[in-house]
Amino acid sequence: xxxxxxxxxxxxxxxxxxxxxxxxxxxxxxxxxxxxxxxxxxxxxxxxxxxxxxxxxxxxxxxxxxxxxxxxxxxxxxxxxxxxxxxxxxxxxxxxxxxxxxxxxxxxxxxxxxxxxxxxxxxxxxxxxxxxxxxxxxxxxxxxxxxxxxxxxxxxxxxxxxxxxxxxxxxxxxxxxxxxxxxxxxxxxxxxxxxxxxxxxxxxxxxxxxxxxxxxxxxxxxxxxxxxxxxxxxxxxxxxxxxxxxxxxxxxxxxxxxxxxxxxxxxxxxxxxxxxxxxxxxxxxxxxxxxxxxxxxxxxxxxxxxxxxxxxxxxxxxxxxxxxxxxxxxxxxxxxxxxxxxxxx
Amino acid sequence: xxxxxxxxxxxxxxxxxxxxxxxxxxxxxxxxxxxxxxxxxxxxxxxxxxxxxxxxxxxxxxxxxxxxxxxxxxxxxxxxxxxxxxxxxxxxxxxxxxxxxxxxxxxxxxxxxxxxxxxxxxxxxxxxxxxxxxxxxxxxxxxxxxxxxxxxxxxxxxxxxxxxxxxxxxxxxx
Numbered sequence: 443x444x445x446x447x448x449x450x451x452x453x454x455x456x457x458x459x460x461x462x463x464x465x466x467x468x469x470x471x472x473x474x475x476x477x478x479x480x481x482x483x484x485x486x487x488x489x490x491x492x493x494x495x496x497x498x499x500x501x502x503x504x505x506x507x508x509x510x511x512x513x514x515x516x517x518x519x520x521x522x523x524x525x526x527x528x529x530x531x532x533x534x535x536x537x538x539x540x541x542x543x544x545x546x547x548x549x550x551x552x553x554x555x556x557x558x559x560x561x562x563x564x565x566x567x568x569x570x571x572x573x574x575x576x577x578x579x580x581x582x583x584x585x586x587x588x589x590x591x592x593x594x595x596x597x598x599x600x601x602x603x604x605x606x607x608x609x610x611x612x613x614x615x616x617x618x619x620x621x622x623x624x625x626x627x628x629x630x631x632x633x634x635x636x637x638x639x640x641x642x643x644x645x646x647x648x649x650x651x652x653x654x655x656x657x658x659x660x661x662x663x664x665x666x667x668x669x670x671x672x673x674x675x676x677x678x679x680x681x682x683x684x685x686x687x688x689x690x691x692x693x694x695x696x697x698x699x700x701x702x703x704x705x706x707x708x709x710x711x712x713x714x715x716x717x718x719x720x721x722x723x724x725x726x727x728x729x730x731x732x733x734x735x736x737x738x739x740x741x742x743x744x745x746x747x748x749x750x751x752x753x754x755x756x757x758x759x760x761x762x763x764x765x766x767x768x769x770x771x772x773x774x775x776x777x778x779x780x781x782x783x784x785x786x787x
Numbered sequence: 788x789x790x791x792x793x794x795x796x797x798x799x800x801x802x803x804x805x806x807x808x809x810x811x812x813x814x815x816x817x818x819x820x821x822x823x824x825x826x827x828x829x830x831x832x833x834x835x836x837x838x839x840x841x842x843x844x845x846x847x848x849x850x851x852x853x854x855x856x857x858x859x860x861x862x863x864x865x866x867x868x869x870x871x872x873x874x875x876x877x878x879x880x881x882x883x884x885x886x887x888x889x890x891x892x893x894x895x896x897x898x899x900x901x902x903x904x905x906x907x908x909x910x911x912x913x914x915x916x917x918x919x920x921x922x923x924x925x926x927x928x929x930x931x932x933x934x935x936x937x938x939x940x941x942x943x944x945x946x947x948x949x950x951x952x953x954x955x956x957x958x959x960x961x
Contacts, residue, residue, distance in 0.1 A: 475823075742816055
């Protein structure tokens with residue numbers, strides 16, 4: 443029992459560190475990719491190729507003067523970034539990072555908590571994440587912050603519906619809400635994307651909206667709202683908001699990979715004749731490669747297309763994605779019914 | 788008037804593929820992806836310097852003659868020619884024993900150029916009858932204080948042992 447506890451705590455710490463590390467280097471990657479796509483070089487002064495840039499940025503954030511506006515609601519103002527950061531870090535608990543590993547006879551699962559409603563857990567935490575932005579924006583007592591917060595909350599609520607509906611089709615197909623089982627069902631190259639391409643597309647678009655990434659970055663749209671919900675924030679509280687966005691990006695990439703791209707599975711994983719532990723390590727590597735690809739996709743899209751107008755955003759969410767997701771559910775249902783022979787009688 | 792670049796706007800309805808945006812987005816993503824491998828336009832400035840054109844007009848220099856005496860006689864033509872009124876000259880008379888310092892009997896006690904006013908047009912060097920003031924390919928450095936941009940003779944006059952080459956501009960003038 444204590445052994446399991448130690449393994450779990452170690453796993454939590456490792457995942458937290460990896461999450462923070464990846465989020466930090468996502469900022470670097472974002473700046474580099476943006477630069478390369480615009481024929482520039484990007485940060486290259488701090489360390490070789492600018493690799494120490496995230497550290498320099500972090501130090502800068504800490505050193506900045508911390509300003510809490512007098513007219514703001516002080517406690518909520520502090521609470522906002524805390525919630526944003528905490529919820530961003532919590533989601534990683536249910537993601538299976540790899541198949542079980544055998545350490546000296548102890549079978550260790552590379553998943554912090556095998557919640558049997560893992561998908562719902564992710565959704566629940568993501569919904570709480572909206573509060574971070576809403577509370578922060580409202581407590582700032584600034585019209586731009588408030589507008590940004592309102593936009594964020596209405597956008598996230600709208601797109602959560604389509605996201606949920608896309609997931610329902612997947613859950614109907616897999617018959618489970620546990621991310622561990624969903625991963626296990628996709629062994630080898632039997633990935634869910636092959637059966638749910640439309641669902642994947644809807645989920646991907648909604649994930650962009652949930653992360654407030656371009657083309658759905660209206661909550662912090664600089665051209666209209668100064669800085670959106672974090673206009674009044676400075677120092678590390680601003681850093682937390684920005685950091686939470688990158689963590690969210692990492693986590694949603696992991697969720698997309700797990701749900702649709704086989705998680706830690708890679709083609710021919712069981713035909714290579716390797717030891718289970720080696721396969722497990724390769725699986726973790728495979729998952730991280732997929733995650734990296736999706737993080738790159740997030741950035742790639744950001745530096746390609748402009749943001750939506752607000753009415754276009756709502757039209758896309760309510761009039762296109764939700765009906766499409768419904769259609770997807772119906773088609774999935776019919777196919778499942780045929781496979782189980784419900785129409786044969 | 789219609790040029791060949793004019794594009795006639797048509798209010799036609801978007802077809803299905805245009806309405807779902809995805810093909811257009813993918814096309815855009817292909818373009819941005821191709822830019823990842825293009826040649827970068829950045830010049831890493833302090834290490835790599837861009838080559839200046841031959842008639843680049845940068846920071847001024849006050850030339851000395853072959854014997855090392857200052858050429859400027861404080862005639863004030865440059866100050867008159869200056870459209871930005873950046874040049875201030877105080878003239879003085881050369882004393883006995885200063886012949887090795889100043890070429891003519893009149894010289895500039897102070898010669899100040901306010902670099903914040905200067906527009907680097909080069910009219911001062913065109914006005915100069917003594918070939919004393921030239922614009923060079925040196926860059927005016929940045930500063931934190933306004934006072935630091937008022938360049939006196941201590942900065943402008945070329946050191947005797949480190950002459951500034953202005954032969955390119957002399958060639959251009961001919």
